[in-house]
Amino acid sequence: MPDNFEPKIVGFFCNWCTSVAADMAGTSRMEYPANVRPIRVMCSGSVDPSYVIRALLSGADGVIIGGCHPGDCHYISGNFKARRRIAILRKIFETLGLEQERIYLEWISASEGRKFVQKITEFTEKLRKMGVSELSQNWES
Amino acid sequence: MATSDVLTELSKKALKDGIIGGVITLKRTAPDAAVHALITDMEMLEDVDSMIPYFPDNCANFIKRITKVAPPNKPILAILKPCEMRAVVELVKLVQIQNKNIIYATFDCYGTIARKDLKDKEIPKSQEFIKSVSDGKFELREICKSCDYIRSETADISYLTFEKDTLIVAQTETGKNFLEKLEVQFVESAPDKGLKSVLDIKLKAKTALYENLKSECSGTDNIFKTFAHCINCHNCMTNCPVCICKECFFESDAMDFEGDVFLDLASRKGGLRAPTDVMLFHIGRMAHMATSCVACGACEEACPEDIIVGQIFKWISENVQSIFEYKSGRDWEEELPLKTFREEELEPK
């Protein structure tokens, strides 16, 4: 693995919270790694696990899903459903001997620009240490 | 009376007395083939052996079909294997079966033989099969060898052959009424000594199977190897009783891109395999339905490439269901894990 390995991260960020936090971090010039390709979704509950799998099979080293804190979902319970779906996906990965640590779920509210920066930095650091994802390299996917 | 003749006699009597309008059972179509059939003619029941060790498909699909537009006005007696009953329960919860006027009867299941192993041979009669299955005379489907759901507790009627004496158990009010009308002797609670000793062997086989899958099929390279022959025909999904979407996500427009996107996908790794999205399909399908998989192996039987897809799905699903202490189809009341949630659980770490 090259020393300067920079993981590619796909971020699915809820329109009502994490996307706003990301914008805020940007406009207030907080610094964070540029590894994330953000995708705005209407709710963390709208992220089908296959989007996460698709990203990991097509070159991403990690996926982060950002949703509203429990109880704060704009659609009442989307984030609770996301939490179950992601737990299921991680269990599938674990059983199949794939790296479930590459899938990250975080609650980041609209006002938590700082938390957004902190989590992205943390996740990027972790993925740097893990190195290139094998799944992202296999051409037979 | 020999094994499944009990069920055939019961069906005939119920038909004759007009208590039911028809019977769903397995019926032979060739020495090495049988199908599920809805039978209304008593004569067509003459040679029926409902318990032959054969699995053409999961019969829950047929019951779904029959009740789809409107359930029948006259009851139908459905004679099912326990894994098919499990699928029925899941499909009722998933609002795919209208649960009215179907009387469910299940039997203690000794397992079935893979269709490919029966080609040009003869499906043994159930009596002969049951007598020598424990001597290892017949090679069972892997999924049956390690099946931990060999007796259903949700069916209206359960026919017990694992115990010292064969018994008919009424497990619901519907079952009780039915058997009373037929004036058939029955009991209301089932002994489980015989069940336990068969289950013991099955559970050991299951542990061995999972250990084997863990060493042979886990890790990126091994998973790709497991599905190396997959032609992405989706037979496994089409035959799966709990894959219920009108349009499967993996057959939808979401899989279509401009040519440039395919070029881009290929250039990321130097090449792109066709058919595309094989792994996406399998892992994605697991993520969609693992909470309801009933480990029936219909997918594996339908696979033209002999991929052990049923064993993989059984293994994954048991692990997934354990997160929620759920077991698909074992109980009418347990909530579907994807239909509900707890406010405090599974916090991301």
Ligand code: SF4
């Ligand atoms: S995935 Fe296979 S084993 Fe599971 S319910 Fe569907 S057909 Fe049966």
Ligand code: SF4
């Ligand atoms: S794989 Fe998913 S989308 Fe396709 S039928 Fe099954 S549950 Fe539905």
Ligand code: SF4
């Ligand atoms: S039936 Fe077999 S070959 Fe067809 S998609 Fe399923 S695993 Fe692949």
